[in-house]
Amino acid sequence: MLNAALKKNKVPLYLQIAEVLRQRINGGVWSQGDTLPSLNALMEEFSVSKVTIRQAVKLLQEDELLAPQRGRGTVVTAVPKNRRPLRVETTLADLIEMYSGDVPDVLNLSEDFSSPADHLTEGRLAEEYFHMRRIHSRNGERYCVISMYIEKSVFLDSEERFRKELVLPILFSLSTPKIARARQKMIIAKCNIETAGLINISIGDPVAEIRRVLYDENDTVIYHADVIYRGDYIRLDMDLRP
Amino acid sequence: MLNAALKKNKVPLYLQIAEVLRQRINGGVWSQGDTLPSLNALMEEFSVSKVTIRQAVKLLQEDELLAPQRGRGTVVTAVPKNRRPLRVETTLADLIEMYSGDVPDVLNLSEDFSSPADHLTEGRLAEEYFHMRRIHSRNGERYCVISMYIEKSVFLDSEERFRKELVLPILFSLSTPKIARARQKMIIAKCNIETAGLINISIGDPVAEIRRVLYDENDTVIYHADVIYRGDYIRLDMDLRP
DNA sequence: ACTAAAAGTTCTATAGATAGAAACTTTAGT
DNA sequence: ACTAAAGTTTCTATCTATAGAACTTTTAGT
Structure with a gap:
């Protein structure tokens, strides 16, 4: 059997x-x-x-x-180790705190000015976005690839910081625009050939494909990111509120 | 490259x-x-x-x-099809409604009276549980394996129904005990050899391993389930509340 | 020293995976 | 009918994966 x-x-x-x-x-x-x-x-x-x-x-x-x-x-001879170091946050408050601890290393891959290609199911797009692709790693281990769009004028206000630092903490620290709400979708997929090469896992290995969208008070998309995490790096923990 | x-x-x-x-x-x-x-x-x-x-x-x-x-x-020649039919619920209200629509077919694998083996991080265990393993499928396609524990006296009150029907809707319809809260944890893993055989996917294919725990008003575990879903069958959609 | 257990090595054999090349067959357009 | 494009078939060659079996070497216990 x-x-x-x-x-x-x-x-x-x-x-x-x-x-x-x-x-x-x-x-x-x-x-x-x-x-x-x-x-x-x-x-x-x-x-x-x-x-x-x-x-x-x-x-x-x-x-x-x-x-x-x-x-x-x-x-x-295997050394026991924590194989799920990263918790994917499921509340906005936790997302804000996400990087208060250990900060990952950031490697920028590419950038341009363009807009998210897909059709949004909600909210509205701004006129133009800054698009950036990067890799996060910890202890020399690459664990995710991010393709993100930041509303252009927001980006230009803090251009240097966005290029060097983690983006979410910056966005949450802004007084204008205010992040009013956020959505996050996730599916489980097999790793594609490009990501496999970028983060050193095999084609077909389990990954999480996460889309995060942050909206301002006018329901305009301020941040739109597609993140692919290696599946063995993350966990989700949900308190199912009544 | x-x-x-x-x-x-x-x-x-x-x-x-x-x-x-x-x-x-x-x-x-x-x-x-x-x-x-x-x-x-x-x-x-x-x-x-x-x-x-x-x-x-x-x-x-x-x-x-x-x-x-x-x-x-x-x-x-591929026919486009909805490959993510099942949404993993992330609120208790949604979990209650989870099966209000299309109901899966249920195949029971085994049963016994035993308790969850692991150490709980919260809540307390009852004296004894009914343990059941089953497979869910839709349109002839098996998509998850469930290993669940139901508190013994709760089970015995509706023994026939628990064996035939979906368990969560039964639990939520009970007036005693009342489900006070729930937790759900999820990791992404490679399919193990046993599950691969049970749901007809390959060893190493992406799966979600989900643990759901339901507690009564005394913080006693009423229901404890480990569910392995085939990764390509589910999606998560989270409204990140402030 | 002897014995049992267990991994390592060697051998034969077949099937599958991969590469590269050439020739053949089919389809569609002019 | 001719030509170009594209899949199919055939061929040679090498390496890898797998099976089964037997023998050798090492370790640990008595």
């Missing part, structure tokens, strides 16, 4: 099995210091050849999650 | 390219009736051999997204 899912997929068996073993390690089934079932036992569990298991183990060895030792077994 | 992401991944090139082409079709870059760039053009774009492109195209042909035609080109 477990094997059916493996065999029906075209991805090589050893890659799939490596993922299964990785999930067991990351999910706490096996902890640092534990010894995995023997290669023979894993062969039987997954109904595959030993060489397939060994290739899967080798991948995890290269990632320093496992250390196979002849005569002894395969030991888990 | 585009090719670097392909080449550094161990998944076969034709599978990766199929995914890229699939995303372009699903993302609206190519619509039904459009003709793709020629195989030679795609070969050049991705810097791969023609046979690799042809294998990618063949996969999409089998999925009825593409129809290659000799002398003419490769035409998009």
